[in-house]
Every structure is written in C-alpha cells, then in structure tokens.
Amino acid sequence: EDQVTQSPEALRLQEGESSSLNCSYTVSGLRGLFWYRQDPGKGPEFLFTLYSAGEEKEKERLKATLTKKESFLHITAPKPEDSATYLCAVREDGQNFVFGPGTRLSVLP
Amino acid sequence: EAGVVQSPRYKIIEKKQPVAFWCNPISGHNTLYWYLQNLGQGPELLIRYENEEAVDDSQLPKDRFSAERLKGVDSTLKIQPAELGDSAVYLCASSLGAGNTEAFFGQGTRLTVV
Secondary structure, three states: OOEEEEEOOEEEEEOOOOEEEEEEEEOOOOOOEEEEEEOOOOOOEEEEEEOOOOOEEEEOOEEEEEOOOEEEEEEOOOOHHHOEEEEEEEEOOOOOEEEOOOEEEEEEO | OOOOEEEOOEEEEOOOOOEEEEEEOOOOOOEEEEEEEOOOOOOEEEEEEEOOEEEEOOOOOOOOEEEEOHHHOOEEEEEOOOOHHHOEEEEEEEEOOOOOOOOEEOOOEEEEEO
16 A cells, blocks of 8 residues: 655754655655645645656755655755645555645744 | 635535535646545545546545536535534645646635534
C-alpha cells in the first residue's frame, strides 16, 4: 500500500533560523512528488513537482530535493509569513495523489 | 484566469439531512478530484473523474455519498443522509489530465454536522 509520512509533525522556528522538513514515501511507480502549502481555512497551494532522484527546485526561501525514498523541503532564513502547513504528496501508477499528514510550521518574529 | 471554484464555503446542517457541494474546475482541466480533509490530517481521495467518467471511486462511501460530473466540467458531491462523522473540509481539485501534472485545489467547503 502506498504511504507518505512527514516529519516533524510540528516545527517552531525563530525568524531567520533555517531548517528542513522531511517527506518519506513508499509507492510503486512514482509519477511525481509534490509539495503544497496550506494556510488555515484555505485549500492547498501548489509549490513544487519533483520527478526523479537528484532533482531540486527552488522558490524564494524554499528548496525541495528528492531521493529514491524521501524528499526534503529546506527553508532558508524563514519569515513569519512562511508559517503554514506544508503537505507532501506522491502520484503513483494509479494516477491518484496520496498525501502525507503535513508539517505545521510556525515562524516567530 | 480563475482557479478552482467551490461553493458553499461553509455549511452547517443537522444530522440525517442532505447536503450538496459544487465545484467548477479550471477551464480545460479534464481530471477532477474530490478530497476529504479532517483537522490536522492530509487530504484523502474520495473520487477521481477523467472528463465525465468516474475512474476511481473506491474510497467513496456509496451508501450515503454520490457524485456526478455532467458534461465533464462542473461536479457535485452529495451526502444523504449526513452523519456527525462527516464533519470535515471537502476539497475539489483539478489537473490537466493523466500524466505527471500537478493538481490545483479550491478553497474547500467546511461542513459541520450537528
């Protein structure tokens, strides 16, 4: 059965304190790993897609990387506006997106 | 260009009553998903459409849930009768189609069953 786990469950950082979020997956026939950001009361907002091990994508203070079994979302010098829940999802052979439980990030000023 | 539009944003109903949610996907997106999200958890798939065909409804509780996507554009998700445990956020998403493309989500409908 396809599974996606994320760690930590919650993370509290001081503004400017860099860190990484982890997404581990077991899936047959990976057809993409996706990162989303979700603010309270809103739907998930697409951030990145990664397709193959070694691939990296960057957007402002965020960088996503992918290995054969996990992905990392690196946050460099975060700001309070980066506070959100970050969701990881994989797309498998069956075409559906399987989501992890998310990491709740709080960045304190 | 408009994103995925869902309505209503919020709905409060008494248990055993029916409820319906509506979704308008991004123009040109053939694939439409309905997800359920409980508090503190990631979205869970209920049903996936390719155009007007429901290609995966294995996670849809068919005794009380139904969905349709007439003409392969808008979609409606219905619950009848609603139970207390159905309280959650119902998310609609769309993508261009089969393949590796990302899905874009609407704002969701927060359902409270009392």
